[in-house]
Amino acid sequence: xxxxxxxxxxxxxxxxxxxxxxxxxxxxxxxxxxxxxxxxxxxxxxxxxxxxxxxxxxxxxxxxxxxxxxxxxxxxxxxxxxxxxxxxxxxxxxxxxxxxxxxxxxxxxxxxxxxxxxxxxxxxxxxxxxxxxxxxxxxxxxxxxxxxxxxxxxxxxxxxxxxxxxxxxxxxxxxxxxxxxxxxxxxxxxxxxxxxxxxxxxxxxxxxxxxxxxxxxxxxxxxxxxxxxxxxxxxxxxxxxxxxxxxxxxxxxxxxxxxxxxxxxxxxxxxxxxxxxxxxxxxxxxxxxxxxxxxxxxxxxxxxxxxxxxxxxxxxxxxxxxxxxxxxxxxxxxxxxxxxxxxxxxxxxxxxxxxxxxxxxxxxxxxxxxxxxxxxxxxxxxxxxxxxxxxxxxxxxxxxxxxxxxxxxxxxxxxx
Amino acid sequence: xxxxxxxxxxxxxxxxxxxxxxxxxxxxxxxxxxxxxxxxxxxxxxxxxxxxxxxxxxxxxxxxxxxxxxxxxxxxxxxxxxxxxxxxxxxxxxxxxxxxxxxxxxxxxxxxxxxxxxxxxxxxxxxxxxxxxxxxxxxxxxxxxxxxxxxxxxxxxxxxxxxxxxxxxxxxxxxxxxxxxxxxxxxxxxxxxxxxxxxxxxxxxxxxxxxxxxxxxxxxxxxxxxxxxxxxxxxxxxxxxxxxxxxxxxxxxxxxxxxxxxxxxxxxxxxxxxxxxxxxxxxxxxxxxxxxxxxxxxxxxxxxxxxxxxxxxxxxxxxxxxxxxxxxxxxxxxxxxxxxxxxxxxxxxxxxxxxxxxxxxxxxxxxxxxxxxxxxxxxxxxxxxxxxxxxxxxxxxxxxxxxxxxxxxxxxxxxx
Numbered sequence: 001x002x003x004x005x006x007x008x009x010x011x012x013x014x015x016x017x018x019x020x021x022x023x024x025x026x027x028x029x030x031x032x033x034x035x036x037x038x039x040x041x042x043x044x045x046x047x048x049x050x051x052x053x054x055x056x057x058x059x060x061x062x063x064x065x066x067x068x069x070x071x072x073x074x075x076x077x078x079x080x081x082x083x084x085x086x087x088x089x090x091x092x093x094x095x096x097x098x099x100x101x102x103x104x105x106x107x108x109x110x111x112x113x114x115x116x117x118x119x120x121x122x123x124x125x126x127x128x129x130x131x132x133x134x135x136x137x138x139x140x141x142x143x144x145x146x147x148x149x150x151x152x153x154x155x156x157x158x159x160x161x162x163x164x165x166x167x168x169x170x171x172x173x174x175x176x177x178x179x180x181x182x183x184x185x186x187x188x189x190x191x192x193x194x195x196x197x198x199x200x201x202x203x204x205x206x207x208x209x210x211x212x213x214x215x216x217x218x219x220x221x222x223x224x225x226x227x228x229x230x231x232x233x234x235x236x237x238x239x240x241x242x243x244x245x246x247x248x249x250x251x252x253x254x255x256x257x258x259x260x261x262x263x264x265x266x267x268x269x270x271x272x273x274x275x276x277x278x279x280x281x282x283x284x285x286x287x288x289x290x291x292x293x294x295x296x297x298x299x300x301x302x303x304x305x306x307x308x309x310x311x312x313x314x315x316x317x318x319x320x321x322x323x324x325x326x327x328x329x330x331x332x333x334x335x336x337x338x339x340x341x342x343x344x345x346x347x348x349x350x351x352x353x354x355x356x357x358x359x360x361x362x363x364x365x366x367x368x369x370x371x372x373x374x375x376x377x378x379x380x381x382x383x384x385x386x387x388x389x390x391x392x393x394x395x396x397x398x399x400x401x402x403x404x405x406x407x408x409x410x411x412x413x414x415x416x
Numbered sequence: 417x418x419x420x421x422x423x424x425x426x427x428x429x430x431x432x433x434x435x436x437x438x439x440x441x442x443x444x445x446x447x448x449x450x451x452x453x454x455x456x457x458x459x460x461x462x463x464x465x466x467x468x469x470x471x472x473x474x475x476x477x478x479x480x481x482x483x484x485x486x487x488x489x490x491x492x493x494x495x496x497x498x499x500x501x502x503x504x505x506x507x508x509x510x511x512x513x514x515x516x517x518x519x520x521x522x523x524x525x526x527x528x529x530x531x532x533x534x535x536x537x538x539x540x541x542x543x544x545x546x547x548x549x550x551x552x553x554x555x556x557x558x559x560x561x562x563x564x565x566x567x568x569x570x571x572x573x574x575x576x577x578x579x580x581x582x583x584x585x586x587x588x589x590x591x592x593x594x595x596x597x598x599x600x601x602x603x604x605x606x607x608x609x610x611x612x613x614x615x616x617x618x619x620x621x622x623x624x625x626x627x628x629x630x631x632x633x634x635x636x637x638x639x640x641x642x643x644x645x646x647x648x649x650x651x652x653x654x655x656x657x658x659x660x661x662x663x664x665x666x667x668x669x670x671x672x673x674x675x676x677x678x679x680x681x682x683x684x685x686x687x688x689x690x691x692x693x694x695x696x697x698x699x700x701x702x703x704x705x706x707x708x709x710x711x712x713x714x715x716x717x718x719x720x721x722x723x724x725x726x727x728x729x730x731x732x733x734x735x736x737x738x739x740x741x742x743x744x745x746x747x748x749x750x751x752x753x754x755x756x757x758x759x760x761x762x763x764x765x766x767x768x769x770x771x772x773x774x775x776x777x778x779x780x781x782x783x784x785x786x787x788x789x790x791x792x793x794x795x796x797x798x799x800x801x802x803x804x805x806x807x808x809x810x811x812x813x814x815x816x817x818x819x820x821x822x823x824x825x826x827x828x829x830x831x832x
Contacts, residue, residue, distance in 0.1 A: 196649060197646050197648075197649045198645075198646060198648075198649030198650050198651070199645075199650065199651075199654050200649075200651065203654065215648065217648070219694065228803070229614075229615075229799060229800065230613050230614060230775065230776060230799070230801055230802065231681065231683035231685055231706050231708075231775075232613075232614075232631065232633070232681065232706075232708055232774070232775030232776040232777070233612060233613045233614030233616075233774065233775040233776050233799070233801075234614050234615065234681075234775070234799060235614070235615075235616065235679070235681070236670070236673050236674045236680070236681060236682070237674075238615050238619065238799075241670070241683075243666060243684055243685075243687070244666060244667065244670050244684075246663070247662070247663035247664070247666035247667050248663070248667055250659060250660060250663035251660065251663050251664055251667065254652070254657070254660045257652050258652045258653075263651070264652070265647065265648065265650075265651070265652060266652075267647035267657075267695070267697055268659055268660075268698075269647055269659075269692070269693050269694045269695055269696050269697065269698060270689070270692050270693060270694045271659070271687075271689055271692070273686070273687055276685070276686050276687070277685050277686060278635065278685045278686045278704045278706060279683070279685055279706060280685050280802070281683055281685065282685060288694045290647050290648075290694060290695060292647075292648055358648070358649070359646070359647075359648030359649040359650070360646060360648040360649050361648070383645060383646070383649065383650060383654075384645065385646055385649075386646065386696070387644070
């Protein structure tokens with residue numbers, strides 16, 4: 001490999017940080033977070049600012065029919081497929097300044113840096129802002145990238161409504177993002193920079209997470225029916241306490257996940273208790289189970305163990321348990337050549353790095369259905385995300401952007 | 417003991433049942449239950465009907481300052497302290513036709529039967545309708561009997577408000593039950609007939625529960641604080657899952673109660689989970705614990721075991737747990753002579769009976785502070801109570817009333 005004169009090339013840390021802080025003012029919350037729900041007026045304002053920035057860097061900007069924004073920096077060979085990066089600008093209701101936004105702004109900083117240095121690439125570079133990644137206002141999550149990748153139907157998504165009955169198509173029109181382009185086109189590669197949203201990099205003092213893939217997920221709704229009765233007058237031995245059964249199941253879900261090395265995860269995040277009254281033995285508990293793992297075999301084992309546990313609890317606790325699986329995502333490894341490229345770029349730049357499997361889903365996972373894709377993680381403070389306290393350091397944000405810069409350059413080729 | 421010519425005396429089963437069904441029409445719910453919240457217009461209508469019935473049996477009716485109704489059937493010796501029975505006419509929001517109402521109507525049926533047979537007693541008989549036993553609209557429970565017995569302060573109770581800010585004193589006035597009499601006077605004895613509200617009598621095919629006392633109770637509010645984090649990106653070993661800690665505690669509460677023979681009871685009826693979202697590891701769980709037992713030593717052991725379990729969970733689950741005890745009732749045995757009288761009456765009448773400790777509190781417990789008191793339980797279907805499905809048979813209701821009739825006659829003495 002010929003030594004690349006761009007090896008020392010670095011993005012501008014201060015510019016990246018200050019643009020991110022500017023964007024964070026749109027929808028800023030009193031506690032230091034951001035509320036910019038998908039396709040809200042504030043989301044529209046954030047998109048407008050992004051387009052203004054992209055155009056001032058000479059990018060051509062297109063909006064597709066599901067509202068995805070794609071800013072394109074031309075290459076020298078129009079026949080080359082573009083190398084894309086991107087993420088999302090929408091947030092959780094009490095979200096932070098970094099989740100999604102970082103991936104978009106890192107891509108913009110890459111383009112700004114190349115413009116600064118008058119570096120042209122052979123293949124064009126594209127920077128995408130995906131519509132409604134969070135899925136908070138409109139379900140499902142990752143709507144824009146799902147449509148772009150052909151996993152989700154455009155028409156179905158346009159017909160989705162929020163809790164007030166507003167259609168996606170009308171929300172797009174209201175903020176002027178009902179674009180004319182058909183979603184989806186050929187790509188050479190897709191990269192996405194993102195905060196980790198977990199504690200691993202910080203705990204291990206690593207700067208770059210080399211994301212080898214995304215975990216598979218299985219989600220369940222579980223209904224446990226016992227018998228509501230009086231907390232005072234019902235002897236222990238005749239009770240059919242749905243909450244005791246639920247509690248044994250919650251402990252079991254935790255154990256099942258711990259047994260699946262190295263990365264099985266099991267969470268009960270939500271439970272509704274009926275009647276939820278101090279003096280009444282609960283007659284029913286509805287709860288959710290979320291299993292994740294990078295291994296399909298592990299997910300299958302966890303599924304079996306969950307169902308076995310429910311069967312055993314029906315007998316031991318004298319309750320009825322219904323298990324309803326509602327979501328199944330297969331584990332999705334990212335493209336090994338791109339993953340290696342990320343690892344190499346971190347190594348060359350001298351950043352401490354660690355291979356990591358993403359426990360969360362990201363737009364990059366859907367992009368992996370139509371092109372080679374990979375991700376770059378940077379640490380976030382305390383692993384906290386989806387929270388106004390979300391935080392990351394300018395140093396780490398710069399490091400991830402430098403890795404992004406070099407892997408994009410490598411894929412797109414430098415025009416000499 | 418001289419053979420009593422009244423030994424074969426029985427109440428009128430059909431009249432008792434039909435009056436109970438008439439009363440159940442006031443506030444009748446579509447599912448066959450009753451909604452007659454304390455001091456509501458419907459409670460007023462139920463009280464009015466009771467007073468009409470009591471007056472037509474020749475009783476003198478007084479209402480005290482907290483709205484307790486006391487109907488008095490004169491005895492032959494005005495110097496004798498009255499023998500009282502009673503219960504309550506208010507219900508849970510989705511209550512049944514029997515809880516409380518049975519005790520009042522059994523008392524009325526005793527008076528009607530004595531009138532039928534022209535039997536006069538030496539001591540006067542009194543029949544009380546206690547205000548706000550359920551405590552659903554106005555807290556605390558057993559308000560009327562608490563004031564009558566001097567355990568609760570009249571003024572404090574009149575100043576209590578419901579969720580709409582309406583004062584007890586105003587609610588009393590609105591339905592015309594802000595009586596002129598000071599609550600409380602001397603009694604010879606107090607009996608209360610009640611449905612069991614538990615499954616023991618039905619399971620053992622017994623007709624009469626000889627209630628030897630009421631369990632002590634200790635209630636707790638417990639707050640468990642962990643760390644809210646992402647269900648996908650947080651490895652199992654770094655989690656501080658408040659719901660897993662809560663679940664282990666709920667299982668432990670159940671075990672603690674099972675270890676306390678014969679009648680320890682432990683219930684977690686209520687839990688609030690934060691943020692209660694499928695993909696977020698819960699950061700906080702607030703839950704209640706309700707311990708009951710007929711033994712103060714057992715209650716003390718359960719308290720200690722609960723606090724020890726919380727301490728151990730703080731370490732093993734890396735959470736913070738705060739235990740706040742909010743209620744403490746001592747176990748209250750009923751008066752042995754009256755308990756024996758109930759047992760004898762059941763035996764003489766040929767009813768299968770069983771000694772039982774009430775896990776629920778009742779007006780009779782407060783009356784036990786100022787006079788000898790005791791209770792008579794009859795089975796209810798499936799042990800179900802505080803529920804529109806609450807049910808009991810005319811045969812069992814008659815049996816309990818016959819026992820009540822004979823113990824009251826014995827205490828009051830028959831005038832010859």
